[in-house]
Each structure stands twice: as C-alpha cells, then as structure tokens.
Amino acid sequence: MEKKRIPFLRIPAVQTLLASLICILLGLLIGFIVLLLINPSGAWNALKTIIENFWSFSSARGQIKNFGNTLVKTAPLLMCSLAVLFAYKVGLFNIGAAGQYVAGAGVSLFFAIGLGAPWWVCMIMAMLAGALLGAISGVLKALRNVNEVISCIMLNWISLYLVNMLLAPYMDINMSETWSLKKNYPAAVLPTLGLEQLLNNHQYITIAVPMAILFAVCIWVLLTKTQLGYELRATGLNKNAAKYSGMKDRFNIVLTMAIAGGLAGLGASMYYLTDMIKWPSAVAAVPAMGFNGIAAAFLGGLHPIGAIFASFFIQHITDGGSFMEKTYPAEIASFISAVIIYMCAFVLFLKQQMNKERRSSKRSGVKEGGNVK
C-alpha cells in the first residue's frame, strides 16, 4: 500500500513541540506583564534573568556552579514528572506525586540518619515508600471508586505530617533542619563516579542526574515496547474495552499508581541524598517539586523524553526566578509554571480537535457526503 505523506503540521511530534513552545511563550508573556505591573523599569532585566538563569552570572565559575545546581534539581523534578505522566497514560491524574516525593524524602533521610544505612538502601526504601503511598491511592480507586485526585491530596498532607514526625528526632538544633549527610553520614551520600570533574568539581553532582535520564528512557521503553505498557495504555484509552479484551483493569490501576509513586519517591532520594537540601523542622506546606512535576509532564507533551527537556526548562526558570532583583518576588517563576499548565489544558483540546478533523474528513471521503457536522 502506498504510504500517505502526512502534512508537516499534522505530525504528532511537531504538533507537540509547537504546542509546548506556544505554552512557554504565553507563560513568559503573562509573567512579563505581571513583572511590568510590579515595576516597569526593571521588568525586562528580571525576565532576562529568569530565562538566562546561570548565564546571568558573569564568571565562568559561577555559571558552571549554577548550571550544576540546576541539573541536580532537575533529576528529582524529572522523576516527579515521570510519575505524573506515567499515571496519566493510564488515565489517572497523579497529583499525589508531591506526597510520594515527601514520603521518599522522609524515608531516605530516616534510613540515612536514623539507621545509618548506605545510600542504595536509602534509595530502595524511598522508592518503596513512594510506591506504597501511590498504591494506596490506586487501591482506593480500583476497589472503592475514590477519586484519585482527592485521595492523593489527602495523602499529600498526611505524609507531610508523618515525615515531620518521623524526622523530628534527627534535627540539627542550630540549623533547625536535618543533620548534614556529608559531615555525619557520608555512606548515605550518593556516589559521584567522577562526574563532578565534568563540572569543575561541582559539590552536589552525583549519579542521580544520569540515573534520572536513564529512568526516563526506561519508562519510554516500558510504555511503548512492552506488553505491560500496551495494556496500561489501552486501559487509559478505553477502560471498558481493555477489560473486555481480558486485561486486568483494577490490577493495572494499582500497579500504575505504585510504579508512579515509586518514581516520585526515588526522585526525592536522588535529591535529598546529595546533601544539597535538608528537611527543615515542622514543614508547613507540601514541597512544590511534585506540583512542578505536573507542569513538566504536560509541557513535555506527556512523553518521557520530552519530560527530560521540560523538567530542565521548568527547573531552569525556577532557579532563574531566585536570581532576580529582590524587588520582584521569586514566586513569579512558579506563577509562570502554573500559567504553562493552564495553557496545556487548551493544548490537549486543540490537538484532539486537529486529529478529530483529520479523522472525520477521512471518513467523509469514504462515505459520500457523510459529513455529520
């Protein structure tokens, strides 16, 4: 059969890329308007700082150091966005990535400081903790039809308070945060395998960065090249059809949420075990990492490889926001991310419309004059 050439704008990858770029531009534009409203004189510079992030530093040393910092934080963000997109492929909205991330952070630090465990034990336990939390939402959804968004939010807060309680005995009183791993528990710090030399002996670069990218590739392979991935996607596309063709839809829901939770939990350990961040005492709000993961997942077109670049971008502007002049609040970066998520909601609709049009025009070609619209 002759293969039909698809018009350039109809290629799914092109559509996705274009849509993401439009989302970014609109997000930045609205962010810029807000900056202008706050103080017009420095708004352009502030926006430039957000976009430039580490390039805004004049010395090469500063640039490399801050580039490294962004990379270190991209690893957990990528894992969170994988947690979101993986669940979304199965039709589940995993807003609980934030809580699974919190659980992972708490458990990895507990094993590191409380039990003196080596890094790989901390990582595995963090993954299990996240998976357990995800599985709870999954079981509630599969067996009791509990809306996963609401149960995830409840679990986010429950896990936040539990982790506060769990880590309370391991606080450095002077800093009111958990003890430094590098100073006191070096066995729990992730190995670097010499990666730090690539970035001017960067303090916090570890195997976490390549590991997260590897996970993105693995998730891509899992979703597209395996039977499990096929079943999961089928369940997401049409639950009833999947069930009818003999797929275990309930089990798949639980499994998906467990895998997603495991990814987010593992992501947290990739960050907290670098010693770049510590758990402060009595945290009052769920950390933003999991929610940023939602932004990265949708911005990346719900594709694992796209998520790598989207995560870097989201982290890039988040860090850039913290380098702005102090007259502008750093939260402008999370504002821009939120606008981007909002725009992504329209993108899905537009894409659906485009593809629907193609399908219906094909159909009307077959059936003479059969255009229902």
Next chain:
Amino acid sequence: MILLIQYTLLFASVLLLVALGGCFSEHSGVINIGLEGIMVFGALGGALVMRYLPAGTSPFMIILLCVLASMTAGLLYSLLLAVAAINFKADQTLVGTAMNLLGTAAATVLVKAINTATNPDNPSATISYVEARKAFLMVDGKEFSWLTILTVVLLVVSFILLYKTKFGLRLQACGEHPQAAASVGINVYSMRYAGVMISGVLGGLGGLVYITAGVSEWKFENGVAGFGFLALAVMIFGGWKPFRIALAALLFGLFRSLSNVYTGFDFLNQLNLPSTVYNMLPYIISLVVLVIFSKNSAAPKAEGIPYDKGSR
C-alpha cells in the same frame, strides 16, 4: 468546650460554603478541583479590603465590603475554569490543578509586591488585619463570627435555589443528562457557566471565612492547606445535597478544630498524642469517609464530561 464550639462552627462554615460551591458546579456538570485556588483568591480579595479600609470604617461596612470583595474575586477567578472547561472542553482536572497552583503563586507574587512596595525591607507574603477582623466578631473576645450566620442563610438559599426553582432544576438536568436538557431548550453552556460562577462566589467567601477564623494575619505562601479538597470530601460525604453537606461540614469542622483546641481537654491531654496527629486528623477522616461513600456515589452522571452538542 466553648472554644471547641467556636472553632467547629468557624471551620464548618468554611467547609460548608466551599462544599456548596462545589455542589453547584458539579450539579451543572463541571468538576471543580480548583476550589482551593478560588478560596485563595477570595481570601486575597477580602484581606486586601481589610488592609486598605480606613481605620474608622463601621463594622457593618467592613463586613459588607469584605464579603463583596471575596465573592467578586472568587467569581472572576472561577471564570478561568468556566472558559477552559465549557468553551474549550479542556480536561477539568488539569485546569483545576493549574488553578490551584496559579492561585497560590499569583497571590504570593501580588502580596509580596505590595509589601515590598510599601516597605522594601518587608519581602513577606503576609497580610495582617488585626483591627478590621474584629468587625466579624459578634461578641468581643469570642470567636463567633457574623459570617457563620451568613453561611446558614446561604445554605437555606442554596437549598431553595437548587430544589425549588426552575433554575436549580434546570442546572441539575445539565449535570445529569445535558443532551436531554438541551433537547427541551435549556442552554447547557450558560447553565454550566452559572454553576461554575456560583461555585466561585461561594468558594471565594469560604476563603474569607477561613483566613478570619481565629487568626488576624495570613501568609499567602501557604495557600489554604488543602481546605478546598477537604470541602470536596465533605461534598461527597454529604451526597451532593445541601443539608447533608451541612452535617458533614460540622463533623469535619469538629475534627479540624481539635488541632486548635485539644490542649483544653484533660482527657485528650492524657492521651499524650503529638500535635501532628491532630493536624492529620481531618485528612485521615476524609480518606475514610471517601472509602465508605464513594462506591455508590450519587454524583451527577454527566459531571466531568465536556458537553458536546453532537453526541448522544
């Protein structure tokens, strides 16, 4: 004991208002996950009015203006959901989530900008309203708020509106079977707009009640601590029916207020539980409630499904 009643009533008012908001939206067929963000905007509207009102304003005017400001702010913010979900058939969960994140981020940015503009050494996201808040109290020194009375009035109004008026019944029809509703000449789009906008009004007011419940300043970085979602759990527990929602809100309000006042009870003190347990309590209870009441839920049948004129 009297303290417990005070806080229970306050938190129950918040949950009731927001859950009623969710109820209107869902009866019209739109799932409103973004209530949390709407609450933040309502709270912001009210807090800004309290901050900028001159000192000598009469208590009645303060209440009136704050209530109007929070309702308007909530209404305007809810339009974000309405446009995306009704006109553009967007994924309602995604839009709601974006609104929650946007609400907290936008409020933080705005408050920080205002604070730094008035005093460059104050980059906090906190608005304080010690004096203005006293207008809401019925008795000086006790936390009985006029807003609780308003909430009860709105509860009755909501019930009448939903079940005893043409508008309410039409609204519900749009959430159950929009195509059938459209076939008898109801404009599904405008009905759904109405549902979402009412939820914005009630959610915004709920935000105002929340930030005046026993505190006289609010740190906008913290948002509203999952209260929008607790309200959704209350709504499900209440079976999408106003008076049952009110009872559910009272129960949840009781558990929420325990974390504020548990030290006043001897038997709770003797249990010697850490305060975190009381903080977790409302979330745990709502999970349990969801497990019990979600299976055979009385949710409007067409909720969450974008209305498509062409489908049957």
